[in-house]
Each structure stands twice: as structure tokens, then as C-alpha cells.
Amino acid sequence: MTALNYHHLRLFHRIAHEGSLTRAAEALHLSQSALSVQLQKLEQQLGHALFERRGKKLILTEAGRIALDYADTVFETGNELMKVLQGRPRAAQHVLRVGALTTLSRNFQLEFLRPVLGRPDVELVVRSGTMRELLAQLEMHSLDVVLATTAVRRDAGTDLHSHLIAEQPVSLVGRPGSNPEPLRFPEILRTVPVTLPSLDSEIRVAFDRVLSLAGIHPIIQAEVDDMAMLRLLAREGEGVAVVPPIVVQDELQAGVLVEHCRIPDVTERFYAIVQTRRFPNPILHDLISASVSPPRASAAER
Incomplete structure (x- = not known):
């Protein structure tokens, strides 16, 4: 196998980062046809196409993405070489x-x-x-x-x-003392308001199925499609929230929230x-x- 032509690799590196043969040619002060020929030679040497055309866009192929990662490393290493004498080398990544x-x-x-x-x-x-x-x-x-x-x-x-x-369990969680009576699932949801994931969540689909079989229509205080927001509402709300414990693990460990019960037959994958x-x-x-x-x-x- 012939040695890698690093001049061709540098040209490819510029094309990939510019995202356009035209812009790369302008930046390198080359004609598009000359640049295209050099790119083809690199592809022939590597044995893989590095780009595919989608309309006017150049999209990296899988081999192109790998080649760009290595090219980034190669030329970053060249930059690091200039820093070595200053005592600031960086490990390859x-x-x-x-x-x-x-x-x-x-x-x-x-x-x-x-x-x-x-x-x-x-x-x-x-x-x-x-x-x-x-x-x-x-x-x-x-x-x-x-x-x-x-x-x-x-x-x-x-x-x-x-x-x-x-695969994580899903629980009813709430603030300590917000429900002084022992929480009996699912009956408690006849009277205690609940914060739920949105309707397009698989958790919600399974939860609604459990409550439907029990003949319970919950008092919904909020529906949220973002787990970070659901976590905040669980901390602030007076009722309970349906959430995987991993989402609120910090609050559970700190005692800000308590896990009342696991919800049977409901998990998040x-x-x-x-x-x-x-x-x-x-x-x-x-x-x-x-x-x-x-x-x-x-x-x-x-």
C-alpha cells in the first residue's frame, strides 16, 4: 500500500469543513476542477467514497466521517507539535x-x-x-x-x-407530608391531583391503561412532555407526579421528594x-x- 498523500488529505479536510467544493476552492486558491481531481485521487487511494452529493450539498459518507476524524487529529497533532516546546502537549482523543x-x-x-x-x-x-x-x-x-x-x-x-x-420502574412521587393519609394506589388518584407525562409518552399510555381498568378518572393538574419540567413541577406541586425515580433521584436522596409507591405494569425503556x-x-x-x-x-x- 502506498503512503497516504497528506496534501490530498489536507484538501479533503478543508472541503469537509467548508461543506462545499466551491468555498474550499476559493479558500485554497484552486480551481474546482483541480480540487475535485485531488479529492478523487484520495478516494481512490483509500478505496472509499468520502462524500455523496445531495442536491448542491456535499454529505460525508461513513468513511468520510471517519477520515475527517483522523484528519482533524492529524492536523491538530501538527498544531500541537508547535506547542510541545512550550510544554503544552495534549493527548490524542x-x-x-x-x-x-x-x-x-x-x-x-x-x-x-x-x-x-x-x-x-x-x-x-x-x-x-x-x-x-x-x-x-x-x-x-x-x-x-x-x-x-x-x-x-x-x-x-x-x-x-x-x-x-x-428499563426503569415508574412511581408516584410527591413532597413529604403533602399526603398525610397512606397512599393506596390506584384509589388515591380519585381525590389527589396528579402531574403526568404527555399523551405521546409510552409511560402515559401504560398509566392510562392501568387507571382505565380500575375505573378511575384522575384529577390532572398538569401534563408535561419534558422530564426536566416534570421534575420541577413534582417539587412544587401539592399532589403527586408520575415519573421514573431516576429522573428525581437527587430530590429523593435529599428528602425533597418521597416515593409513595411503584406503579405496577408501568416502566420506561x-x-x-x-x-x-x-x-x-x-x-x-x-x-x-x-x-x-x-x-x-x-x-x-x-
Whole structure:
């Protein structure tokens, strides 16, 4: 195998960061045709297409994303070489790009990412968005994984896979002393107001099914599609809230909230959605392999 042509790699690096052959050619003071020829030579040497055209846009392929990561490292190393004599070298890093639903529990995200936090060889990028936005970024190779509470549908037209990485119980929680009478589920919900996840939540669907079978129409004081907001309302409200304990674990440990009871037959599932790739991110593989559902400790144990 011939040695990598770093001149070609630098040209590719500029094209990728400019996102346009035209802008890169202008910045490099080259013609588009000359730049295109150099890019083709690099692709031939690597044996993979680095871009695909979508309209007027250049989109990195999976191989292109990997090549850009390495190119970033190569040229950052060149910059670091200038700093070595100043005693300020930096360790080489691998990049892990994670997408998470805007409504997903921050506590769960933290627990999932904890094994890589503080690792000097890992640069962590976390982006939030809707499911549609994040899956589009995953398919464009700008994300390595999407964290969500629903799995993607598998069919012949998709190469996305959903790994179940945790399943959490769901509880009724409230402020201490807000309900002096012993809480008997589900009867208590005939008289005590409740804060609920929104109707498009799988938790809500399962919760409504349980109450429907019991013939109970709850007094709904709020419906929230964001777990961070539900957490705040649970702290401020006079009634109870339906929430996975992991969302309010800090409040439970501090005694700001108490867990009244677990709701039978209602859980929240967390998925890591990935795309089938020829060059999977090894850090992500280790992270998903290490992810298991945490033990379901009782409120007293917490």
C-alpha cells in the first residue's frame, strides 16, 4: 500500500469543513476542477467514497466521517507539535457524538455516559433534538448514537437498530407530608391531583391503561412532555407526579421528594439507536456493552 498523500488529505479536510467544493476552492486558491481531481485521487487511494452529493450539498459518507476524524487529529497533532516546546502537549482523543431527545432524563443520560466522562482520550459531543432530527443526523453519520425512550421500527428500508439499555420502574412521587393519609394506589388518584407525562409518552399510555381498568378518572393538574419540567413541577406541586425515580433521584436522596409507591405494569425503556456501519465507533460499542439496567432499589434504600 502506498503512503497516504497528506496534501490530498489536507484538501479533503478543508472541503469537509467548508461543506462545499466551491468555498474550499476559493479558500485554497484552486480551481474546482483541480480540487475535485485531488479529492478523487484520495478516494481512490483509500478505496472509499468520502462524500455523496445531495442536491448542491456535499454529505460525508461513513468513511468520510471517519477520515475527517483522523484528519482533524492529524492536523491538530501538527498544531500541537508547535506547542510541545512550550510544554503544552495534549493527548490524542477519540470523538463520541451522542444525540438525545430533548425530553430525555438528564440523569439517565449522565448515567449512560459516566464510563467515558473524564477520560482524556475521549472528546464527548452531546446534542439534543427531536427524534426526527436526531435520526436524520445519525443517518448522515454526524451522530454515533441516539438515546431515546422508543425503539425505531425495523423494516427492509432501514439499517437502524435499537438496543434496549435500561428499563426503569415508574412511581408516584410527591413532597413529604403533602399526603398525610397512606397512599393506596390506584384509589388515591380519585381525590389527589396528579402531574403526568404527555399523551405521546409510552409511560402515559401504560398509566392510562392501568387507571382505565380500575375505573378511575384522575384529577390532572398538569401534563408535561419534558422530564426536566416534570421534575420541577413534582417539587412544587401539592399532589403527586408520575415519573421514573431516576429522573428525581437527587430530590429523593435529599428528602425533597418521597416515593409513595411503584406503579405496577408501568416502566420506561431507554434505547441506544445506532446505524449498521462498516466502521463502528469502538468507544460506543464498549459503552453499550457495559450498559445494563440498574438494580431497582426501594425508596428506603435510596
